[in-house]
Amino acid sequence: MSGLPASQPDMDFDPLSAEFADNPYPAYARLRSYGAPWYFAGYDIWLLSRYEDVAAAATHPACVRSPEAVMSRDEIAAQQVRDNWHDMPFHSRFVQFSLLNADGAVHQSLRRIIFNEFRTPSLQRLHATAQAHIDRLLDAVIDNDQMEFIEDFAARVPGPVIGSFLGVPEDDCGPLRQWSEDIVQYFDIDRSDARKALAETTTAEFYDYLLRLSDERRRRPKDDLMSRLIARYDASELSEDDYISTCMLILMAGHGSTIDILGNGLAALLAHRCELARLRNAPELMTTAVQEMFRYDAPLPFFHRFAARDIALNGWSIPKGTRLGLLYGCANRDEAAFPQADHFDAGRTPNRHIAFASGAHVCLGNHLARMELDIVFATLLRRLKDIEPADFAVRRRGLSVRGFETLPVAFKAA
Numbered sequence: 001m002s003g004l005p006a007s008q009p010d011m012d013f014d015p016l017s018a019e020f021a022d023n024p025y026p027a028y029a030r031l032r033s034y035g036a037p038w039y040f041a042g043y044d045i046w047l048l049s050r051y052e053d054v055a056a057a058a059t060h061p062a063c064v065r066s067p068e069a070v071m072s073r074d075e076i077a078a079q080q081v082r083d084n085w086h087d088m089p090f091h092s093r094f095v096q097f098s099l100l101n102a103d104g105a106v107h108q109s110l111r112r113i114i115f116n117e118f119r120t121p122s123l124q125r126l127h128a129t130a131q132a133h134i135d136r137l138l139d140a141v142i143d144n145d146q147m148e149f150i151e152d153f154a155a156r157v158p159g160p161v162i163g164s165f166l167g168v169p170e171d172d173c174g175p176l177r178q179w180s181e182d183i184v185q186y187f188d189i190d191r192s193d194a195r196k197a198l199a200e201t202t203t204a205e206f207y208d209y210l211l212r213l214s215d216e217r218r219r220r221p222k223d224d225l226m227s228r229l230i231a232r233y234d235a236s237e238l239s240e241d242d243y244i245s246t247c248m249l250i251l252m253a254g255h256g257s258t259i260d261i262l263g264n265g266l267a268a269l270l271a272h273r274c275e276l277a278r279l280r281n282a283p284e285l286m287t288t289a290v291q292e293m294f295r296y297d298a299p300l301p302f303f304h305r306f307a308a309r310d311i312a313l314n315g316w317s318i319p320k321g322t323r324l325g326l327l328y329g330c331a332n333r334d335e336a337a338f339p340q341a342d343h344f345d346a347g348r349t350p351n352r353h354i355a356f357a358s359g360a361h362v363c364l365g366n367h368l369a370r371m372e373l374d375i376v377f378a379t380l381l382r383r384l385k386d387i388e389p390a391d392f393a394v395r396r397r398g399l400s401v402r403g404f405e406t407l408p409v410a411f412k413a414a
Contacts, residue, residue, distance in 0.1 A: 003317045004046060005036050013040065015399035016190060022395055024301070024402070025342065028330035037316060040325065043399070045304060046318075047325040051337035051354075053314050054326045059359035062308045063324065069308035070321040084191040090203040094245045095183055110242060111364070113232060114250075117225050118364045123165075123371055130161045130372060134379050142383065142413050146390050149407040154262035161372060162254030166247065167217060167224030172209075179206050180255040183248075188398040203248075210247050225250070253365055258372060260299035260396070260403025265373060266380075267407065268296050270389060272344040279346045280381050289346040290373045294332075295353035296344045301329025302400045303357065328354050329402055384411040 011034075013027050014020055020027060031038055031049035038047045048054045057063045067076050080086040085096065137156050141147040159173035168176065179202050186199035214230055221227040226247065233243040269276040279289050307322040318324070332353045333341045356363040363369075380387070390408040 002315060004039070004319075004322070008039055009034065011038060013038075016397050018395075018397070021397040024329065025333055028327065028333060031327070031330060032334060037324075043325070045323045045325040047327055049327050049330045049334075051331040051334035053316075054328060054331035055354055055358060056314050057305055057324055057326055058354060058357055058361070060311060060313065061360075062311050063305040064308045065303075065305060065361060067306055070306045084193070084196055088196065088200045088203075090207055091183070091186070091200050093241050094207060094248050095199070095203055097241065097245060108360075110246060113229075113238070114225070114246065114364065117165075117228075118367060123368055126161065126165055126368075127371065127375070129164050130375050131379070133157070133160050134375055138379060138383055145412060146408065146410040149266060149409050150259065150263055150404050151406070154259045154407075157262060157372065157376060158255050158258040162251060162258075162368070165225060165254075165368070166250055167222055167226035168213065168251070172213075175209075176251055177255050177259070178202075180252040184252055184256055188400045190398070206248060207244060210244055214243075250365070253363070254368065256401070256403075257299040258369055260401060261293060261297075261369065261373065262376060263404035263407045264297035264299060264402065265290070265293035265377065266387075266409070267393070267404070268293055268344045269377075270387065270409075275344050275346045276387075279377075282347075283378060283381065285346050286374050286378055287370075288349060288351065290370050290377065291351045291353065292345055292348050293373065294355035294370075295338065295348070295351055296332070297402060298329040298332055298353070298355035299402050300355070300400065301402045302327055303361075326357075328357065383414050385414045387411045 011027070011030060013031070015024070028049060031047060035050070037053070038049070039045075040047050048057055067079065071079065077086070085092075088096070134157060137153055141152050147153055155177055159176050160170050162168075163170060163173040163176065182198050182202040183206070186195055213226070217224075217227050217230050218234075221230075229238065229243055229246065232238045233240065238246075269279070275289075279285055303326050305324045305326060307318045307320055307324065309320045311318045332338070332355060335341045337352070338348075356366040356369075388410050390410040393407045394405040396403045396405050
């Protein structure tokens with residue numbers, strides 16, 4: 001058993017750089033080749049890069065999301081000040097605490113309440129709604145022979161779908177994307193005062209909106225998730241913080257990462273023309289192709305964990321309190337787990353990627369996300385042909401996100 005390395009090689013690892021945004025995989029490969037956890041001083045975290053290490057940490061019961069397992073309240077408060085997470089009352093109540101960041105009994109209780117809502121039978125009722133919405137989006141651009149894929153299409157996909165699932169009126173779905181982006185951006189490593197103020201103000205606006213919508217649902221309940229959550233809240237099965245944070249999490253998680261994986265998936269197909277042709281000729285491969293999109297270019301490539309006690313992890317001795325960075329996007333390109341990992345294979349099986357995490361914190365929305373992608377790409381390949389890049393694409397920057405700011409494409413109607 002070895003402890004964490006006392007000395008480390010210098011690494012060219014700058015997740016805020018344009019080079020990393022364009023292609024983080026050479027940097028990830030260097031981390032994997034090091035063969036050990038690497039301390040990223042800029043984020044005070046030990047990065048795990050190999051598939052076996054990331055998968056082991058994701059499923060280890062002592063690797064938790066909340067700092068409460070390893071710090072006192074005073075220590076957490078001091079850490080928040082150092083990281084500029086303090087003085088954010090709305091963000092602290094409804095974003096920093098959520099199902100995503102809870103552990104143990106609290107996490108299990110919240111997860112149990114909404115687990116069945118995300119199962120396949122519930123989602124099947126959304127299929128026709130999602131298909132009609134996606135066709136309408138395509139109808140609006142198909143005669144133009146080109147579009148900015150992110151702004152004209154991908155960014156408009158998730159709002160009405162996740163909104164219909166939760167119970168948000170379609171006319172109100174417009175602000176959801178911007179609210180989600182403004183709140184989530186503060187989880188990355190750039191925590192300036194301006195970004196902090198944006199996250200806090202937006203969370204307060206989101207909270208006010210959900211209160212108004214909740215009052216409406218109390219007066220006129222519907223067959224949607226919000227109405228059912230309100231009933232549990234009114235029955236004291238959920239606190240207000242639990243209820244609001246869960247609604248926010250569902251709306252935010254259903255937005256940004258969906259937009260990002262739509263762009264990543266299309267870019268992967270455009271960069272692998274043989275696989276694009278293969279998928280056109282064998283549309284029954286769409287299910288495996290969608291899974292491969294998540295493996296090949298994961299939209300959420302990084303999450304943290306804390307070691308809640310001294311643990312052994314694949315031969316490494318990890319002391320209690322160690323902050324671990326699980327590089328899902330890096331692990332999904334590990335040749336030890338995925339032959340020809342840098343190649344997009346629409347028919348890849350098996351494909352045990354961890355883009356949705358695993359263990360207690362596996363993404364509840366993974367079935368919904370895969371359904372949306374299945375519908376989107378089946379529709380695009382059926383209704384469009386000769387899809388090509390139309391101009392330079394621009395990637396988003398950050399350690400916690402992987403997606404496009406812009407992705408212009410040209411095409412012809414099929």
